[in-house]
Amino acid sequence: MNELVVFVLIYPLLFAVALQNRVGKENPYKVGITGIIMGILALVLLNNTLGKGEVIAYPVGGWGYLKGIVIAVDQLSLLLGGLIHFIGLITLLFSSKQFILKPHIFVSLVLLCIMGLNGMVLTADLFNLFVFLELASLVSYALVGYNKEAEGLEGAFKYVLMSFGGSMLVLWATALVYGISGSLNIVGAAEAVRQAPHFLQITIIVMYVSGFSVKAGLFPAHAWKADAYTAAPAPVGALLSGASSKVAIYALFRVLSVLFGWSMLSDMNLGVILATLGLGSIFIGHMLAFGQSRLKRLLTYSSIAHIGYIIIGLSVFNMLGTVGALFHMVNHGLLKAGLFYFAAVATENDEIGSLKGLFRRSPGLAISFVAMALGMAGVPPLNGFLSKWLIVMGAMEAGFYIHAAVIVIAGLMALFYYVPLVQIIFTPSDEKQVLVLERSQMCVIKTVVAISVVLFFIGNWVYPVFQEVASNLIYPDGYIDAILNLN
Amino acid sequence: MVLSGGIILFICALGTLVIPKRFLSQYCLLTTAFIFVMHWFLPQQGQFSFEFFGFDLELYVYHPLRQLVASAFSFYALIFFIYVFGEQQSRWFYFLSMMHVAAALSFLFVNDSLSFFIFWELIAVSVVLLVLEQGYHSLISTYFYYQMTSAVLLFIGIGITYSVSNSLQLAVVPAAYPFVILAVCIKMAILPFHVWMLETYPKVPPTLAVLLSGYGTKVGVFSLWLLLPNLKFEVIGGIVAVVAILYAFKQHSIRRFLSFHIISQIGYMIAGIGSLSTTSVTGAMLHIVNHIIYKGLLFMIAGILLTKFGTDNMLEIRGAGRRSPLLFVSAIVAAASIAGMPPFNGYFSKTLLTQDLSSITYYLLTIATVGTAISFSKFIHYTFLAQEKQLQTDVSLPVTWQITLISLSFTCLILGIGPALFWQPTVLEFKPLLTSGFAVFAGITLFKWKFEAIHHIAVLITPETASVSKKIAFIYGKAVIRLRGFHTGNIQDYLLWFFASFVLIWICMFLWI
């Protein structure tokens, strides 16, 4: 059954190629959706074979972990994989009827992006991680500038310039690890890296942090994100802010936790530094989202702020915070994707002014927006509240009082820009024309809302799952053992 | 396993989304009646707790005072649904008002801070959605910002309590006092945090005002008792009661006037709860109950006057009493109750809650009682007794409104006489009877004799509260514009930030160790 792992990695490539033939060109969305559903099925099967706390380690080509590439799957990777697939699926479902030039190329790019993100999540090899990171990034550049409009090109150009700097730092750090330990496997390198001189350890950590923080859009390297996502087509914005920034954070913490271990990281005060960056993200994101005139730009700034929440939750280095951060990844990914779709269908030209009177024109859409906005602001009974609660309690427990207080206040700052939007939506306007949506689009938005409400009420069942996932991240012993047992 | 009425009502509220539209009002009536019967006649002992998201939640804990207030809440919900029986309201209105009532009811029985917080926010959110549903979208911002500020402060307080005591207990630790006190003050709308109330209660449709006046601030008072059980602050209550009365003198709009009286009555409750004596706390809880009844009655009267006369300015209505005796009588009953005139219900609870107060608070509250009598004399005088102006207006009332007015007036009387005779004979002592009677009498006399002067003094010594929130919004906006100036769109600036931060973080980590 372990070969399924390889299937999850390569099926997007197969389907992307298959899309270029006649059948694929005729129904690109159907082919793409079929592919992603197969991927989801594979993930479900993997989840069933994976016992509690187990890790599947698959040496590609049977080379062992010292020289070959190892793919390792645990609950954490499956969670992130599921998130990527789900958001990819609703992206395709959503854009299926929307006018996008040459849909077969669009769908194959989305599939390739999913492949890159999948690879980042599944691999246990540092250089392989870099390659998949670059694959995902390259595809993202192309997706951002997909419509070849002036703004899209500008956004894509800025994205490449920033992101390439980050990639270079990641590559440098990888090369350093290889130079120190002679192994590219995270586990294989860990021992030597832990005994390396302090100076080198710090350099590696800082390079990884800076490199991945560009991809995630963390505070000092956040500014490209607003430009790129604003200019990108809305489904692309949903895919990137929903899945790809989360995966970058995942990769950062996975690598650091296996290479160094939580205890060493918190001794180095990494938590304080990362949490401070998160603080900056929260302030910048929420403040700049205030008073924007373009909806997607507003949403992007809001997602910069939410990256801050997640980083703070992870960098307090305890169970509650980690569970909260992982849960928030899922919640934010879902809701932000839904909001981007909303921006795509409800506004003309992305102008917030065109939302006026939306409640009359499409009550269902307006109510969904209110629900999603409340969820983003962290108001019960929506899932955003639960994860925020967990992150705050985790930060309080670890003594990060100011950070916790800022996260709480951030909920209020979020309302400062969501409430005016709601008011605009409910303002009656002269335009009486009913807004008609494709059935699949309305269905996607409603599904997002329904899931976010349901996730609140079944929180009790969700919690143990996330606890296990978080323990995978915090105590990577199982992960290390599974890879060491390969030779 | 014990289910609290609030939870049952939540489930019933979901029913409003599916049942046929013509049965909606009957459905809401029946369910709230059932909940009322359950709370009043069949109080359930015991508790109900379960694990949620890794925390132990206690959704139901029996306590006589909780059960008492819950009975009043559910009774008021019943009356409210009788009141709206004839009106054409949408399905969402019924759903959201059921949610509001359910959240307020569940709130009364919780015993841990997570569910406390969830219901605390749900009460506010359901109000926001109700106001939106009624088409008053411009009103939600102030209300929501204030309520969320209060929720944020409460959240911080709960977090500090959790980090100190490692439990979700309701009684907060001293380190969290400043946050929690501010949060509760905003929720109770005591001066100077009353802006949200003035932006909502006098401006929303009268029906909605009737619903909101019942629960919004009372949960704040109740949470005072839950969150700060060891803090003595009775004098603040006395001061609040007096200052709010001074503001009420100036008002001519009936609903603004009533809003300030809510604040003043909340001052009484704060004094009772803040005195920490069992008798006074019981009195304060009874005062919550009574206040819901008579303030609901008053808001109904204001709503009816507004619908019939098209204005709620008491100087413009004038002389409604002669054409609608029922309205007049119930206004008299409500005014007598709120002023604490024996034998109406206000008298009883006020006497009980002033039993153990320090003398200064007692005198402050007595002054507030005189003030209440003065300002309600003004209300009755202008609205019902003065020379008629609008002769053509038709003031015949629908049956449902008559029922609610009569039943609430009778409840005022029964809640005053019943317990006084059978339960607490101390309040029949000579001194409190004399004091309250004298206070009310003094109020009426003062109104007759020197109201102009009192009005002038009140205007002089009550400054219009400077709008701090506007100033904060202004500064925030400035900061945002400044910050936006840094994001020039030039990618090279962004690259500079990135590489500089890389070097900075490296230096930081290097120096730190």
Added chain:
Amino acid sequence: MELVIYLTVAGLFFLGAYGLMTQHNLIKLIICLNIMEAALLLFLVKLSYRIGGTFPIIRSGVELYTDPVSQALSLTAIVIGASTTALLLALSVLVYREYGTLDVRQLRRLRG
């Protein structure tokens, strides 16, 4: 000698970064990115180098090889860099068509 190479790597990298921040022509920016990448390629090749080692194909009589893995890494990195460069060049052509300039300071429609 090793230190000189490491310093060259860091120097080249930050030279590229400096160029990214100071040059305004899009093509020059792309060249700067390539300089950054070249620095890292040098670093990778340095890692593979063994004094007296030969190219890593196993033959009889040869004991010391240079490290094949990091050479493979540098090859992959070259491929990735080349594809990014190609994308960037394509983008700059399109940008020139839309904006009529190659000055990066003019690419400021998205801001604030």
